[in-house]
Amino acid sequence: MSARGRLVIIGGDAAGMSAAAIARRRDPGLEVVAFERGPYTSYSACGIPYYIGGLFDDPDRLVSRSPDEFREGGIDVHIRTEVTEIDLDARTVTVRDLETRSERREGFDQLVYATGAEAALPNVPGAQAATPVRTVGAAERFRASLELEKARHAVVIGASYLGLEMAEALVMRGLDVTLVDRSDQVMRTLDPDLAAHVQDAAEGVGIRVMTATAVQEIHLDAGGRPRSVQTSDGELPADHVVLSTGVRPASELARAAGLALGETGAVRVDDHQRCPGFDGVFAAGDCAESWHRVLRAPVNIQLGTHANKQGRVAGTNATGGDVAFPGVIGTAVSKICRYEVARTGITEREAATAGIPVIAAEVKDRTRAGYYPGAGPIWVKLVAEPGTGRLLGGQIVGVEGAAKRIDVLAACVWSGMSVAELELVDLAYAPPFSGVYDPLLVAARSTTKAVARESR
């Protein structure tokens, strides 16, 4: 069953260490070696905004398992060690110790490429002085700087969910925050109608939101630190500039080694996380492509959920297993000020971009029975296939209790359920949790009607 020898992992975060852990467990005779450029393993980048905002104080809590803990588990972890080259013929990697600057070669039998993603800096003067805040170290330094200095103004560039979370965190720190995005809406992962509610929520806590606004330059002071941000809509004072202008897969090392990249720029893999054409070579996580089950195309979505699962799949298959990663459907959730925000499948815009005809319907409802304290608004938008009414996607914005309903829609998209069937599914009801018809059922009914109208 098991493939003995030496498994080398490039990248010590979610995907890499998931692969390492499962491989270690499945095959005690295997040597498992992981190389990580930074000082941490398996940390939660998703938790950084909450650390910055002060919801908790110990940055070590972001680390779910430290290098020492992995070592105790029999995994040979090398931190501050960068892999600079992969020789797929010789089956070696060249690693550089970032402390001593010394380089050496290490052999492998199986390889898991899990380098993650890296921030895509905007191409404007001064961008190097802005903070992507993607690592535990960067978060610690950034939070310390917020605590030490009399910073007043912050500009967050990029109104993705991460940009919004960081903007909220900085408001919690007492800063004046402006959120700038070149797009005409916040959160491009939602359709504009739903995103408008998210913008409301952000503005509700005092964030100044500037959409359709291009950043032209970050003006620096004599010490090379941000002073202001020049935008197409004026100059904004900025003691801090936070970048959330997106990330790209860290696939350059793979490309240089001869591994195929897909159109997304990420490493191409089959459904077993294998790199086609190279036996025993796997890729997983933010650096790799995933099959999108609704778009029926490879995508590159950077999320810890996929990274963990893909890492497990890669580590299982690298040790003689036979497990397929079934793909993704673009599920995501976030908490933005007073609203919870979630999506799954495809949006109306994504459908249009992909040339997929869809019918959409949206409802506004309440999260609880009207008389139960804490009831608040929830918007649900569904996207369905014309004719069949098959559910292709859903978006939810609403108060507490709203967003995790997305998982119900995810399960329905996953299993190919139609909105007409969803309308009568036996979902739970009690006054603290919904009206007698859950908002999802109300939305399904609305969408069923829209599909029927269209079919006439």
Place this chain on the structure above:
Amino acid sequence: MSARGRLVIIGGDAAGMSAAAIARRRDPGLEVVAFERGPYTSYSACGIPYYIGGLFDDPDRLVSRSPDEFREGGIDVHIRTEVTEIDLDARTVTVRDLETRSERREGFDQLVYATGAEAALPNVPGAQAATPVRTVGAAERFRASLELEKARHAVVIGASYLGLEMAEALVMRGLDVTLVDRSDQVMRTLDPDLAAHVQDAAEGVGIRVMTATAVQEIHLDAGGRPRSVQTSDGELPADHVVLSTGVRPASELARAAGLALGETGAVRVDDHQRCPGFDGVFAAGDCAESWHRVLRAPVNIQLGTHANKQGRVAGTNATGGDVAFPGVIGTAVSKICRYEVARTGITEREAATAGIPVIAAEVKDRTRAGYYPGAGPIWVKLVAEPGTGRLLGGQIVGVEGAAKRIDVLAACVWSGMSVAELELVDLAYAPPFSGVYDPLLVAARSTTKAVARESR
């Protein structure tokens, strides 16, 4: 398309008025007449514990649509009017005006039988002085009595979810509350291992829970009011006695008319809510049977969700439509003190009772990322089919955010998904909502392993 004439509805609550409303909308030429014994239409019995507990003060908020509102919508509602006989040959009902005591006959072309359920009083002396608190009027009187009197001790008989909710409500009112049940656990709709956490939560707010305890007599004072409750485990002082010893379908009128009842004692219906053998006669809601998709047998489950949907189906089909009610899977949710509690499909015990072999697994996890404030315990138990691993049921107990996850399991049970497939479904993750593996995925993995172990 539409069947003109006169539609008579017996029962003015969820099922009956859902039927009335959809019939009215679909067929403006139809005369729709509803007879309701009580003074209210369409009220939320589920909301009564929260009104008793003081979460809101206006009992009218329990009524989602009043008789006058229905009348404005063109439905001829007669409250305080009891149907005493149905003549299916003559197609008439005999109705009695409960104010004037006069009786009359009313003809119908289509009939929807939606009489609901009635409390099953325990067969012990004094039971007539206890309060079932199932109607708005009873709730108002009961709450007024709590406010007026210096009541100190309350005994709640029956530790169903309703009994637990009422016990909690009475604690919120400042009473000493004892909850008595003859079963050896609270909440028999859960397996004992999960129910134990619910008992912890009840005891945590000060409710004295006495399981495996039989009520032998309710001792009354000279005025016929409760004084104490004699149990197999001693006498309990009781200024108030609340009954939640279950309900039974109000099917006697139907039986007397010649409609078939099932083994559950409820009215037998086909998947269009038709009463077999009687053209144009429908039954819906608590008085009717439902097809259980997992047990593959008819059941009688009294829940507003089913009543509303079945009423819609009956009203649609009574007006020339062709809609099937797809059945139920036993989904339910409740909030009991610090925990949310939910179930879907079948429990391990229900499977045993039905002779269905299952494999079960249970996990304890956290509702949020460990570092995110408010993270707390969540227990998830799954029940799967041996061999295939098809998900047959799930139970969840946990802090805020735990329970509505049951709808994900409901969608998976509904669509026949296996636990192995569920393990890799693309569910949403962000620190405020779960760990990187949602507790449902963790439970699915555990169950997959248990299924595999069993198959070896």
